[in-house]
Amino acid sequence: MPLVLKMASMLSNGDPHLKEDLVQEGYIGLYHAIRKYDENRGHFPAFARTCVRNAMISYLRKNKTKDYVSLDAAAEVSDDLDVDEKLxxxxxxxxxxxxxxxxxxxxxxxxxxxxxxxxxxxxxxWPYKKMENAITRVRKKARLLMKLDKEGE
Incomplete structure (x- = not known):
C-alpha cells in the first residue's frame, strides 16, 4: 500500500483530488495483481508495481490529465536560487x-x-527510441532558445 501512495503522489503533481483518484486506481491495480499473480513468472513486488503503475497511467490517459509536472514544479529546481532566477x-x-x-x-x-x-x-x-528521439528534439529546442536568450540580453 505504501507503493500505491508514493506512486499516486508522484503522478498527481500535488493535486489532492487527482491523488485520491489515483490511489483508488492503484488499489484496483493491486487487487488485480493479487488475483492474477503467477509465481512461475517472477517476483510479486515487481508484478504488483507494474499493475499499480499501469492502472494509474490508464486512468490518466482516459481522463486526459497528462500534465504530470507543471511548469511551476519544473521551475523549482533549487531552493538556493533567488526569486528573480526562479522567475x-x-x-x-x-x-x-x-x-x-x-x-x-x-x-x-x-x-x-x-x-x-x-x-x-x-x-x-512508447518504444525507447521514440522517447529518446523526442527528448533529443526537446534538448535541441532548449539549446536554441538558450542561444536566442543570450543574444537578446
Whole structure:
C-alpha cells in the first residue's frame, strides 16, 4: 500500500483530488495483481508495481490529465536560487513549452516525473527510441532558445 501512495503522489503533481483518484486506481491495480499473480513468472513486488503503475497511467490517459509536472514544479529546481532566477527559469520553461509539439511536451513532462528515458518510455508505453528521439528534439529546442536568450540580453 505504501507503493500505491508514493506512486499516486508522484503522478498527481500535488493535486489532492487527482491523488485520491489515483490511489483508488492503484488499489484496483493491486487487487488485480493479487488475483492474477503467477509465481512461475517472477517476483510479486515487481508484478504488483507494474499493475499499480499501469492502472494509474490508464486512468490518466482516459481522463486526459497528462500534465504530470507543471511548469511551476519544473521551475523549482533549487531552493538556493533567488526569486528573480526562479522567475527566469519559469519564463524559459514557458517559452520552451510553446515551441514543443504535443508529443514532445508529453515526453518532457513524463521524463521530469520519472527521472530517466527508459522509465518515461515505459510510463507512456512508447518504444525507447521514440522517447529518446523526442527528448533529443526537446534538448535541441532548449539549446536554441538558450542561444536566442543570450543574444537578446
Amino acid at each position: 527566469k527559469q519559469k519564463e524559459f520553461l514557458k517559452n520552451l513549452y510553446d515551441l514543443l509539439t504535443p508529443m514532445e511536451k508529453d515526453a518532457l513532462r513524463t521524463l521530469l516525473i520519472s527521472g530517466n528515458i527508459a522509465d518515461a518510455a515505459n510510463l507512456l508505453s
